[in-house]
Amino acid sequence: MAKRGRLEIIRDLLLILRENHFGIKFTPLLRKTNLSSARFSEYFEEIKSKDFIEEKIMEDQKRYFITDKGQRFLEKYQTISDFISEFEL
Amino acid sequence: MGPPMFEGMMGNGFGLEVLYSFVIILVSLMIYFSTKELYELSSYKGIKYFRLSFLFFAIAYFVRSFIKFVMFYFSLGDVRSFHQDIFFGLITLALFSYFSSMAIFYLVESVLYKKFNGKMLYVFHVVAIIIAFSVLFFISPRVILTINVLLLASVFTAYYFSRKEKGKNSLSVIYGLLALFFTANFIDTILPDLFRGLQLWIYLVSISIFLTILYKVLRKVGAS
Numbered sequence: 001m002a003k004r005g006r007l008e009i010i011r012d013l014l015l016i017l018r019e020n021h022f023g024i025k026f027t028p029l030l031r032k033t034n035l036s037s038a039r040f041s042e043y044f045e046e047i048k049s050k051d052f053i054e055e056k057i058m059e060d061q062k063r064y065f066i067t068d069k070g071q072r073f074l075e076k077y078q079t080i081s082d083f084i085s086e087f088e089l
Numbered sequence: 090m091g092p093p094m095f096e097g098m099m100g101n102g103f104g105l106e107v108l109y110s111f112v113i114i115l116v117s118l119m120i121y122f123s124t125k126e127l128y129e130l131s132s133y134k135g136i137k138y139f140r141l142s143f144l145f146f147a148i149a150y151f152v153r154s155f156i157k158f159v160m161f162y163f164s165l166g167d168v169r170s171f172h173q174d175i176f177f178g179l180i181t182l183a184l185f186s187y188f189s190s191m192a193i194f195y196l197v198e199s200v201l202y203k204k205f206n207g208k209m210l211y212v213f214h215v216v217a218i219i220i221a222f223s224v225l226f227f228i229s230p231r232v233i234l235t236i237n238v239l240l241l242a243s244v245f246t247a248y249y250f251s252r253k254e255k256g257k258n259s260l261s262v263i264y265g266l267l268a269l270f271f272t273a274n275f276i277d278t279i280l281p282d283l284f285r286g287l288q289l290w291i292y293l294v295s296i297s298i299f300l301t302i303l304y305k306v307l308r309k310v311g312a313s
Contacts, residue, residue: 007131050132073130080131083124083309088260089135089199 009035009043010052011077014070017053023063102288103161109292110154116299117147123310134207135199142195146299149188153278156181160281179225182279187221189275190240193268197244200264216240234276241272263301270295 004012016032017024024032030040047053052070056063066074083089120143128136159165159178194213201209223236245268273291277284284291 007133069130076127076130079310080127080133080136083127083306084133084135086260086305086309087135087139087199089133089139 006043007077007080009033009039010047011074013043013047014052014066014074017064017066017070018074023056023058023065025061025063029064103157105289105292106154106157106161109296110150110157112296113150113299114147116296116303117143117150120303120306121147123306127310134202138195138199138202138210142192142199145188145192145195149185149192152181152185152188153274156185156278183221183224185278186224186237187217189271190217190220190237193241193244193271196264196267234279237275238272241268244268263298263305266294267298267302270298 013029013033016029029044030037033040033043035043047070048055050069051067052073053064054067056065121140124136124140127133128140156178159181191213194210194217198207198210198213220236220240223232227236245265270291273284274295277288277291281288
């Protein structure tokens with residue numbers, strides 16, 4: 001399997017979050033991404049700082065949800081990917 | 090009716106210059122703004138440099154129209170008179186040189202930044218500044234031209250060699266033509282008499298190249 005690029009990993013992370021309508025806890029999210037802890041933390045911090053995800057406390061536990069901006073990224077992912085490929089960026 | 094001096098300038102080809110610059114600036118800014126959301130969402134460096142390239146093209150053409158205005162207004166044949174008569178004109182020429190070099194460099198960087206890990210950008214800035222200063226110190230248009238043409242030729246040779254494994258495609262041709270006609274525009278700005286009679290063709294081809302890139306961008310970006 002080819003190594004995933006940065007944008008692909010972000011897309012996969014957001015897709016997992018989108019599938020979980022009631023939010024997802026940190027550890028199951030890490031497990032589902034198939035990334036090492038260090039790499040996961042790096043991408044997790046990035047999507048958090050870009051407001052693609054939000055954190056909510058439910059039953060005394062932190063759960064993560066995709067935001068509208070995160071949804072917008074998923075909508076635009078194919079366009080971004082096509083644009084990069086078209087202009088060899 | 091405007092003042093006689095202004096009317097004389099418009100009849101003397103300045104109107105064409107204004108229209109040409111306006112179209113290129115508009116197209117460049119359309120490329121810059123239509124890719125804004127893609128960059129904001131992705132933070133992808135290639136998109137960042139691609140956008141900056143067209144922002145710098147817009148600024149370079151804006152400065153170029155100012156130079157043309159000064160040359161038409163004072164009926165100057167070439168840039169040597171800038172040094173003798175109008176020092177701010179020389180500063181403008183240095184700015185034009187910097188922005189136009191950086192526009193080309195950003196375009197090259199957008200394609201090659203992964204190969205050089207983004208380190209070439211610092212070199213590009215330094216080279217662009219050196220070129221801009223060379224405009225201030227070497228007043229000879231031929232020296233300025235030689236430096237710029239050699240520079241652009243070396244940058245694009247590096248570009249083609251570094252990506253030769255990918256083979257030729259339409260993008261290489263478009264970028265090649267863009268560099269070629271941008272150099273022609275640069276020469277035309279410094280030595281307007283050199284291309285007298287060919288200017289209209291240079292302008293038409295240049296506009297066609299920019300419109301082709303805009304079309305490719307809008308086709309991908311869509312209505313966003």
